[in-house]
Amino acid sequence: DIQMTQSPPSLSASVGDTVTITCRTSQIINNYLNWHQQRPGKAPKLLIYGGFNLKGGVPSRFSGSASGTHFTLTISSLQPEDFATYYCQQIYDVPRTFGQGTKLEIK
């Protein structure tokens, strides 16, 4: 199985800040990497697919990067609605696997 190592587990930031979340995979996945946002009590929502492609309708302050087994999600100019939990997910092989999640909280 492909292991996902996501960090940090939690992050405290202020409105207007820029934050970065990291996900490392245990093997090359050819950028088959999604980033999902989950607000409390809501279903996950896809933000980024293919490592760095922004899903239509997602604000441009969200961006993704990919390099080998290292992936990052960056959120610029944080807005109040961005405080949520973020998950990476590989869809290169089965079983699909998720990172452990990063809870982004307001400082």
Add this chain to the structure above:
Amino acid sequence: EAQVLESGGGLVEPGGSLRLSCAASGFTFISAWMAWVRQAPGKGLEWVGRITSRDVGATADYGAPVHGRFFISRDDSKNMVFLQMNSLRTDDTALYYCSTDDGKTWGQGALVTVSS
């Protein structure tokens, strides 16, 4: 707009069975690979399994915790996918989400509680 909607959740005793349904609309279901993901209370997302499209065999794969107990099927004539859950255990208690395998479309989830 692509949508999926789960139904069939509820309370079941340990050892029992339950079948979840997922109705899809707004996309070409017959070519879609579909997945189930669960989330135990206060925990992260866990992949349950997925089924491929019929043109590549409607093959299902499962995560280790549910392998041999859970089964995914699909009915392309009704745009639906199903999750048959057998030999349920208390640690199967979770919100079960239906999604497209590519992660682009998610339902709101169906709550399954396994308790005596």
